[in-house]
Amino acid sequence: MQKVSFKTDLYIGQGATDRLLEFKEKQIFIVTDPFMVSSGMINAITEKIDKSNTYTIFSDIIPDPPIENVVAGIEVLNECDANLMIAIGGGSAIDAAKAMKFFGQKLGTVRAMPFIVIPTTSGTGSEVTSFSVITNKEKAIKYPLITDAILPDEAILDADLVKSVPPAITADTGMDVLTHALEAYVSTKANDYSDAMAEKVIQLVFTYLERAYKDGNDLEAREKMHNASCLAGMAFNITSLGLNHGIAHTAGAKFKIPHGRMNTLLLPHVISYNAGLTSDFGNNPDNRAAERYTAIAKLLKMPASNTRLGVRSLINAIKQLQKKLNMPTTLSECGVSRTDLNEHIAQIAEGALNDGCTATNPRTPTETDVSAILEKMLA
Template identity: 70%
Template sequence: MDKISFKTDIYLGQGALDRLLEWRNKRIFIVTDPFMMKSGMINLLFERLHESNEQYVFSNIVPDPPVEVVTEGVEALGTFQTDLIIAIGGGSAIDAAKAMKIFAKKILNQQDIPFVAIPTTSGTGSEVTSFSVISDKAKNIKYPLVSDDMLPEEAILDPELVKSVPDFITADTGMDVLTHAIEAFVSTKANDISDALAEKAIKLVFAYLPRAYKNGADLEAREKMHNASCMAGMAFNITSLGLNHGIAHVAGAKFKIAHGRMNSLLLPHVIEFNADYKPGYGKEEYNATAARYADIAKILGLPASNARSGVRSLVQAIKQLQKQLNMPETLRDCGVDKNILEEMRAAIAEGALRDGCTATNPRVPTEADVIEILNKMFQLG
């Protein structure tokens, strides 16, 4: 028996930020990042908050927020005695706010504080998930946190906030959306509800990510990618993820490669591993996961006369999408030295096998399997 619940109220589309106009007499703790402050984008929030509200702005957020920053935020939360948390920014700001909220409740014995997430990138889906990732910079380790207590009460998805996102970040975060949706679709916990969300997200990514990449001011494309990110988040919040994210969490920290970009590099190789796909012709042999990938190919209108051809079509479509987005295809393209890879790959494999996301991967990997994937990622051919 599965239980599915959606705690978060979602306000979406152009003008969704006007939801902020409705709050009065609140002590609002705002979690954001320096870019939002320096660029002036934070004013889109301030100009909608009523003068009866009091605000405290915590803007020390950095990518892959470290434990120290979260601790600092918890202390500030306790001092300010907030009754509403608003996180506005990318996945790092939202993840940090989630961690602050849950630790404030546990450490400071505070009541559960209402939480609103306003994403400014279309990638993590963090605004509708019970997951957060914080890091230990000294150890180069990312720690996934999982708790329904971190789920925001509200999410505000306004495309106005993402139209100025640079093209390379649009590409990285968009490929993260695709990875979320595909991993949710083949997860061992997938069901009809998660499938519907994942399928729609996948279709939206292929249709609108190239448009959003080429023209950031294309508000239709931005809105569709924002919605795709949210739906993919809802899907994997039901199913969890898989080996792709299990490796990405560890390898991304070790090699200092952006999370979405690392997921993109991994995606074709993890699909081929899960499908037990071997190039060439011969007797048609496939597992149930290969058939699931072939279903995705069919959804996208790609050739998929059998599972083998469906897997091949999907992998090629992903590689073509990467080319449209001018994304690197190998670890070497990202500046990773072969000797460094050889030094780190055993530790990466060990960490990936321990990662919580790997537990719902459709094929159980070994350390040797992960090392083989890393070797394939280093250089094509």
């Protein structure tokens, strides 16, 4: 038996931020990042807040937020005695806000309150998921926090807020969306509901990501990618993810590679591994994962007369998209040396096997398997 539920109300389309005008006489705690404040983009949100409300902005968010960042936010949250919480920004701001609310309530210092998320990148899908990733900076390890208690009550998706996202970040986050959808599709917990969303996401990414990358003001492409990000989040919130994210959480922290980029580097290699496509990984392209990847290739109208060809076609399409987005395709291109890999490979393999996302991967990996994937990624 599986439970499928969608707790988060979505406000979408042009003028979606007008939803904020409906709140009156609230004490609002806003979590965002420094760029939103320094660039003045935060004004697009605060101008929608009715004057009967008061608000406090916490913007000391850093990428891959560490637990110390969360603790600092909880202290400010306690001081302002908020009864409405809004997270605005990319994955780091949203993940930090989720953790602040969760741990603050666990400590008994933060009251229960509505939680609204307004994403300003199209990538994490965090506005509709029960996932948050917090970093232990000392150990350089990312820890997923997974609980329905951090699901936002509302999400506001306004494409105007992502028009200024730089091309490189558009590429990183957009490929993260694709990774979410593909991992959800081959997850051991996949079902008809998650499949429907994942299939739509994959079609949207291959249709609109390059457009959004080339022209940030292409509002149609921006809106479609924003919707794709959210749909992918809904899909993997049902199914969880897989080995791709299991490796990325630890490897990204060790090598200081942005999360979406790390996932993209891994994606062709993890697909090959899951499908048993090469002699290194069993040479058995007739398993369930291979069939699922082939179904995606057929959906995208790629050559897929058998599973081997279908998986190859999907991998080649991903590589072509990476090239169109001017993305690195090896660890070396990201500044990782052979010495760096040798130093961290054992810890990354161990972290990947212990990561909660790996549990729903369609193939059960070993440390040797993970190490082989990382080796293939270096050159």
